Amino acid sequence: MTSSMPVPYAFFDVLADAAEKQTLRHFRINIAIDNKEPDDFDPVTDGDRNAETAIRELITQSYPTHGIHGEEFDDVVGTSPFTWVLDPIDGTRAFISGLPVWGTLIGLLQNDRAIIGMMAQPYTGERYFGNGSQSWLQDKNGTRRLKTRDCFDLHDAIMATTSPKLFKAQENDAYERVESCVKLARYGLDCYAYAMVALGYMDCVVESGLKAVDIAALIPIIEGAGGVVTTWDGEPAHNGGQIVASANARLHQIILDTLSNRAGSRLLRT
């Protein structure tokens, strides 16, 4: 696998190691919180900024022709088809609450396609990694291949969303049509929910208002485990927006149909 990849797996580990040194210094220790938007609660920590700086330096050293798009700093425009998409602490609300369900997101785009991604949770020691064809979890128990679940009925599905209160009025009806069908809904997870879909323990994530940095790294992990990630309209997800991630194509179509209220969804629910 590694030979056909434009960047080896080991380099993602190097980046995650560098990020971890910065983020763990601040997790459950001492956080300076700035509000980027005074009227909206959006905490950014020193750990976030320092981790992104560390990752950017390593990328620039090893891949000077690559572009970089990160949460915290200005874009670097590359001279190759490759662009890194970075969010050092996805799930800042979990982070400041002491919860180990945030993650460091490191994604690589080739032109407009998310081809490799890692989600690292340094406190638990988990690293989820995928290249669109295969995905793995490396944790204290070793390394295992990831496989999404064979859940083909929304009524059997475990769903996640950041918060059911985040949807705007017109979106909320669509979202509630899905949530009202699922077996169980979980809130407050951000990237960790997508990792659980890849791991085969959740079946779908339905969110809106995502940025590219929130989702790009997760696409190759979900796809490599057998899942599907698109916008609510079925378009490519790497730029963010309204996002659905599902354990498989059949469940994904049911969710898209339910969101858009297409009658066809009933036929698919076997």
Add this chain to the structure above:
Amino acid sequence: MTSSMPVPYAFFDVLADAAEKQTLRHFRINIAIDNKEPDDFDPVTDGDRNAETAIRELITQSYPTHGIHGEEFDDVVGTSPFTWVLDPIDGTRAFISGLPVWGTLIGLLQNDRAIIGMMAQPYTGERYFGNGSQSWLQDKNGTRRLKTRDCFDLHDAIMATTSPKLFKAQENDAYERVESCVKLARYGLDCYAYAMVALGYMDCVVESGLKAVDIAALIPIIEGAGGVVTTWDGEPAHNGGQIVASANARLHQIILDTLSNRAGSRLLRT
């Protein structure tokens, strides 16, 4: 400390070790889910039952005069003032979703007072422990004393609740009065939220419909870290019901006042 305790700390570790062998065998591996109540989603796993059996055997061997009240099996009536209150997997919804925010709850009552408690999260390797006077977290980074946060204004508080959709109509208004004031609300955490209050990273938990096994073990941990746990009416919490846990007595009173819509709460918000 240990000398004045009717049961040494080390015995709680023995119980948590025994429970962990059973719960981790099922976490993210292979779960047989039974529905105790067919119309309500309440998963119970083999891990839950096997862990409680293991804990009960050890208690009966070492403390044959103690009573036992657990989630999964019938009560053992003791001949001493001491009763163990057990929930091997608190947060079964998190457990079946692959999320490491469930916990094993082991509490000890002396007559009607919760005097010692442990919350253990075996995947992350965390053990929160308190005796009402002092509390600690033991994790991969070592052992640290726990201290709740000096948060005295609800507008600065991070709050948790299992789900904002669990409250009944009349409770919901009271709950929403609190949530509408806080800086940040987190959902889906069960016992892990109480641990975060003791750790000083969350400031309050507001819930209803708790059972004794959901809360008894957590009371000495919160209290030992400087926090307060009561019912919404300010009564002892060890039997469950409508529960508030707060980082300190001043914040606690503000929350009780806000829940009951007493005007005095405004005076206390300095």
